[in-house]
Amino acid sequence: MDNHFGSHLSVVVDLSPAQWHRAAADRDSPLAVDAFVSQLLAFLNAHIALKHENSLAVFAAFPGKSVMLYASTDPPDRPTPIDPNSYPPFKRLDSTVTARITAQLAADIHPEEPSALVGAITKALCCLSCSSRHCESNLLFLPDINRLSLGHDEASDPRILVLSVSPDLATSYIPIMNSIFSAQKLKITIDACQIFGPDTVFLQQAAHLTGGSYLYLDRRDALLQYLIMSFLPPPPIRKVLAVPTQDRIDFRAACFCHKNIVDIGSCAQSAYPSSASPCPSVPPVEQSSPSKHYSVSMLPVRRPAPQHQTVAGEYTPVSSSSEWDPGHQRI
Amino acid sequence: MPPKHIDDMDIDSDYSDISIELGNISKGRNRKGKATDKRKQDKGKAKAKEQAYTWEASFTRSWDTVQEDEAGSLQTSVEDLMARGRRRRLLAPASAIRRTIIRHLILILDLSSAMMDRDMRPTRFDLMLQYAREFITEWFDQNPLGQIGVVGMRAGLGERIGEMSGNPQEVLKSISDRIKLEPTGEPSLQNAIEIACGTMSHLPTHSSREILIIFGSLTTCDPGNIHDTLESCFKSKVRISVVALAAEMKICRDLCDKTGGQFGVAMNEGHFKDLLFELVPPPAQRAITRTAGTGTTNPAADLMMMGFPTRLPDASPRSLCVCHSEMKSQGFLCPRCLSKVCDVPTDCDICGLMIVSSPHLARSYHHLFPVKPYDAVQNESDILEGSTACHACARPFPTKAAPAKEGLSPVGRYRCPDCHNDFCSECDVFVHDVVHCCPGCGK
Numbered sequence: 002m003d004n005h006f007g008s009h010l011s012v013v014v015d016l017s018p019a020q021w022h023r024a025a026a027d028r029d030s031p032l033a034v035d036a037f038v039s040q041l042l043a044f045l046n047a048h049i050a051l052k053h054e055n056s057l058a059v060f061a062a063f064p065g066k067s068v069m070l071y072a073s074t075d076p077p078d079r080p081t082p083i084d085p086n087s088y089p090p091f092k093r094l095d096s097t098v099t100a101r102i103t104a105q106l107a108a109d110i111h112p113e114e115p116s117a118l119v120g121a122i123t124k125a126l127c128c129l130s131c132s133s134r135h136c137e138s139n140l141l142f143l144p145d146i147n148r149l150s151l152g153h154d155e156a157s158d159p160r161i162l163v164l165s166v167s168p169d170l171a172t173s174y175i176p177i178m179n180s181i182f183s184a185q186k187l188k189i190t191i192d193a194c195q196i197f198g199p200d201t202v203f204l205q206q207a208a209h210l211t212g213g214s215y216l217y218l219d220r221r222d223a224l225l226q227y228l229i230m231s232f233l234p235p236p237p238i239r240k241v242l243a244v245p246t247q248d249r250i251d252f253r254a255a256c257f258c259h260k261n262i263v264d265i266g267s268c269a270q271s272a273y274p275s276s277a278s279p280c281p282s283v284p285p286v287e288q289s290s291p292s293k294h295y296s297v298s299m300l301p302v303r304r305p306a307p308q309h310q311t312v313a314g315e316y317t318p319v320s321s322s323s324e325w326d327p328g329h330q331r332i
Numbered sequence: 333m334p335p336k337h338i339d340d341m342d343i344d345s346d347y348s349d350i351s352i353e354l355g356n357i358s359k360g361r362n363r364k365g366k367a368t369d370k371r372k373q374d375k376g377k378a379k380a381k382e383q384a385y386t387w388e389a390s391f392t393r394s395w396d397t398v399q400e401d402e403a404g405s406l407q408t409s410v411e412d413l414m415a416r417g418r419r420r421r422l423l424a425p426a427s428a429i430r431r432t433i434i435r436h437l438i439l440i441l442d443l444s445s446a447m448m449d450r451d452m453r454p455t456r457f458d459l460m461l462q463y464a465r466e467f468i469t470e471w472f473d474q475n476p477l478g479q480i481g482v483v484g485m486r487a488g489l490g491e492r493i494g495e496m497s498g499n500p501q502e503v504l505k506s507i508s509d510r511i512k513l514e515p516t517g518e519p520s521l522q523n524a525i526e527i528a529c530g531t532m533s534h535l536p537t538h539s540s541r542e543i544l545i546i547f548g549s550l551t552t553c554d555p556g557n558i559h560d561t562l563e564s565c566f567k568s569k570v571r572i573s574v575v576a577l578a579a580e581m582k583i584c585r586d587l588c589d590k591t592g593g594q595f596g597v598a599m600n601e602g603h604f605k606d607l608l609f610e611l612v613p614p615p616a617q618r619a620i621t622r623t624a625g626t627g628t629t630n631p632a633a634d635l636m637m638m639g640f641p642t643r644l645p646d647a648s649p650r651s652l653c654v655c656h657s658e659m660k661s662q663g664f665l666c667p668r669c670l671s672k673v674c675d676v677p678t679d680c681d682i683c684g685l686m687i688v689s690s691p692h693l694a695r696s697y698h699h700l701f702p703v704k705p706y707d708a709v710q711n712e713s714d715i716l717e718g719s720t721a722c723h724a725c726a727r728p729f730p731t732k733a734a735p736a737k738e739g740l741s742p743v744g745r746y747r748c749p750d751c752h753n754d755f756c757s758e759c760d761v762f763v764h765d766v767v768h769c770c771p772g773c774g775k
Contacts, residue, residue: 067771069726123771127724127759130766134758175701176769178694183767186473206691264667265639265685 007054008158008235009132011125014041014061014070016102017116020166024197024221032196032221040225041164042098046091047233049073058128059098060121064110067120070101072128116167119176122191126180129159129189158235160190160213163204166197174203181207190236194228196221212236214244414757415740431614432540433696434636435478436496437471438528439464439544441507443486444519446549446578452601456548456577457515459601464546465504467608472500474612474699476692477677481531482506483524487517488553490524496531498677519547521583522554522561529561529570541570542593544611547584548577558583566590571615575607614699638693639667639685641676654681664689698768704749706760708741715743716754723753724763724771748772 016034025033049055059070071094084092161184184191184207192213193204200217208215216231218224231244441464447457468480480503482494493513494506507513525543532541543565552558565572565587573593574584580597588595594611598604641664650661654671655678663672669683677688709715712733721728733742745754751772755763763770 067774072726075726117774119769119774120771123763123767123769123774124724124726126767127722127762127771128726130762131725131727131756131758173774175694175697176774178691179698179768181691182695186766210691264641265637267637 007052007056009056009058009129009160010048011058011060011129011159011161012041012045013118013121013125013161013163014059015116015118015163015165015167016061016063016106017167018064018106018110018112020116020198024166027197027221030219030221032224037196037224038099038102040228042095043225044228044233045094045098047229049090049094050088051233057094058125060125061102061105062116062118062121063105064112065114065117066110067117067124068101068105069124069128071097074132115170115173116165118163118165118167118170119173119180122161122163122177122180125161126183126187126189129161130187133159133187158190158237159187160192160236162192162194162232163207164194164196165201165204166195167201168199169201169203177203177207181210184211192216192232194218194232196224214239216245411740414761431616431699433475433477433614433693435475435540435542435614436481436532436535437478437542437544438481438483438496438531439468439546440483440485440490440524440528441493441513441546442519442548442577443484443513443515444517444549445515446519447515449548449578452577452598452604457513458510459604460546460548460577461507461510461513463605463608464507466605467612468500468503468507470609470612472503474696475614476695477688481528483527483531484513485519485521485524486515488520488523490520490527492527492531499675518551518553519549520554521545521547521552521587522556522558525558525561525565525572525587529565529568532570533568540615541568542615543570543572544608545572545574545584545587546577546608547574547581550578550581552583559586562587562590573611575604577604614696637685639680639687640690641665641667641673641687643689644672701768703764703768703770705764706746706748706755709743709745709747709754710741712743715745716752719754722756722759724755724759727756729754729756 021034021037025031045057045059048057056073058072061068061070075097083089181191181203189211190213191204191207191211192215193201193208194216195201195204196218205215207213213236214231216227218227234242234244441460443457447455447460449456452459471478471480477498479496479498480494480500481492481496482503484491484493494503497503524545528543535541570591571593572587572591574588574595576584576595576597578597580595585595587593592615594607596607596610598607644661644663644665646662648661650659651663651672652658653660653663653674655674658674660672660674663674664676664687665672666680666683666685666687668685669680671680671682673680673687677686677692679686719729730744741757744756746757746760747754748770751770753772755771759771
């Protein structure tokens with residue numbers, strides 16, 4: 002299990018000012034953005050420290066735009082001042098990330114726009130694909146010393162960790178699903194951690210489909226512990242560890258016409274692109290099932306666990322998911 | 333077929349090549365039927381102009397396709413190939429196309445003795461099996477709600493190799509055993525198409541019915557008039573596509589043209605694969621069939637009942653599943669009758685509801701919502717202020733302009749028409765072929 006290759010980690014951080022403001026004002030367990038960044042930096046340092054070959058890329062999703070904050074392949078912007086009390090790579094990472102976040106926040110952003118999480122994830126995918134292509138000739142995400150001796154990127158176990166605070170954005174359903182599927186194809190694990198706000202279905206599905214883990218944070222002040230315990234070990238090591246996994250994933254959908262949650266819907270056998278409205282005039286067909294709607298574009302939602310299931314005459318209570326809360330049901 | 337026979341054939345084809353040049357003296361050596369003999373000679377004639385032996389072919393081809401530039405680098409030919417890919421993508425219609433989500437495909441494999449020819453390495457037959465497997469995997473990846481059945485053409489008969497199934501593993505298993513599919517005899521197009529149509533006859537008229545024929549022979553041995561079969565296919569809206577390995581045949585071309593399918597003759601191994609994989613994305617639905625059929629009068633016929641199940645956690649109490657009657661803890665609950673099935677997509681065994689998970693549906697969406705093709709930035713003056721690196725992968729753009737080529741940007745930049753961000757050529761290809769989502773506009 003222990004190979005001499007490093008593992009690559011891409012971290013996508015959701016830095017929506019509005020959501021972070023709410024998170025800082027949260028009554029139960031407040032988490033301010035500066036506390037978050039310092040815990041995040043500790044986690045990133047831990048990843049670099051874990052193995053010399055480990056590589057890292059950090060992306061941030063701001064309202065309406067996404068930015069690359071740090072890549073271990075990047076040449077440093079300017080020579081970092083030598084600090085006798087800190088390890089130079091840590092220092093470089095910390096100063097680059099904080100400097101770029103500050104620069105982005107100082108620039109004009111429109112806080113009312115939703116976070117460009119999809120853009121950030123897609124950029125992470127593009128970077129990974131580029132790097133893996135370059136890896137074949139010269140291993141790019143690895144420090145210089147190892148570039149000559151190694152052969153292929155397969156050992157680098159690329160993964161993407163998404164730290165999100167925003168709720169799901171219905172309009173980004175299709176692009177986010179597309180990026181999940183391409184991650185699945187490229188064998189990239191997506192881990193997701195919802196720090197604040199309602200449970201997100203998209204990230205849950207992303208983690209489920211790519212074999213990563215999804216975590217909903219109950220105690221935000223323990224963020225660093227959550228991160229280190231469940232997201233620091235690379236995927237091959239997780240097989241022997243008991244990392245938290247999802248217990249119940251809902252594949253229900255919301256109908257396109259009324260945005261209602263349906264478990265039985267009618268789906269067009271063939272569909273037009275969005276330019277043509279799919280089937281607005283179709284009257285609902287009378288059915289015994291009360292929840293019947295037409296849906297062409299499906300939007301998955303989480304739903305309450307049925308209290309009981311009956312299978313083959315048995316009457317068995319279902320262990321309901323602990324973190325689920327009916328108040329978080331959306332759309 | 334014993335291996336001895338294979339060797340025999342190899343000798344045959346070599347001699348038939350020679351016989352063209354030396355005059356017709358190898359008649360006695362050919363222990364095959366007249367038709368086969370003739371076919372070999374036809375092939376030999378076409379080939380004899382270029383090279384005498386089949387094994388020489390692969391070498392000359394690789395030299396032909398790749399040309400070195402003045403500096404001895406292969407960079408230019410690689411760029412040319414990319415430019416060709418870009419042009420093809422730009423040719424794709426940008427307007428709204430109606431595409432089928434639920435597809436039914438019968439894959440007809442030629443298992444006649446012509447498939448033992450070695451003009452494709454290692455043999456046509458082995459290559460066909462290998463590509464068919466890749467095709468099936470890719471097809472199910474892009475059409476998760478579709479179903480594939482497999483039919484073989486062998487010894488003048490059509491034989492059912494794999495039943496119509498929505499499970500890729502089942503379909504792959506049906507063609508996994510090479511020994512069972514050993515080619516022999518003559519193919520029969522008519523018999524195979526009749527079987528395929530019979531398999532799909534019960535399907536509702538609004539679902540797509542497609543036949544894909546991989547055809548290596550130059551003959552077909554039919555019991556009746558194949559044009560009647562063609563007519564009935566046309567009436568029942570079956571779309572036939574043919575990938576021929578030998579040469580174009582009039583009947584194959586007719587089959588495709590009349591039913592709206594695609595026809596192609598594979599020139600080499602790579603082209604064979606390209607032709608097959610062109611058939612993976614769902615075809616555009618023909619407007620004629622929509623207006624002529626029941627589609628317009630009864631729009632509800634276009635819609636299908638689907639159930640979205642709940643996945644049970646691995647830690648849930650064990651119970652029996654309705655599909656295999658096995659005690660299992662994980663599974664999916666049918667939303668209508670709450671019975672437990674093992675896997676999706678499937679039809680519920682109790683109430684017959686089609687159960688899919690919404691990611692399955694979403695997987696086919698990128699065909700419906702494609703990313704707009706990026707424009708190649710042609711002039712250095714068009715470069716926007718402050719953009720020095722690719723917007724996606726943050727790799728710096730080249731500073732020197734390369735000589736301009738059709739479809740390629742001399743400054744290595746490709747601009748999204750919506751968000752006006754510049755991307756490098758690698759990311760451009762990656763975004764359009766894999767991610768289907770622009771990193772700049774997030775759409």
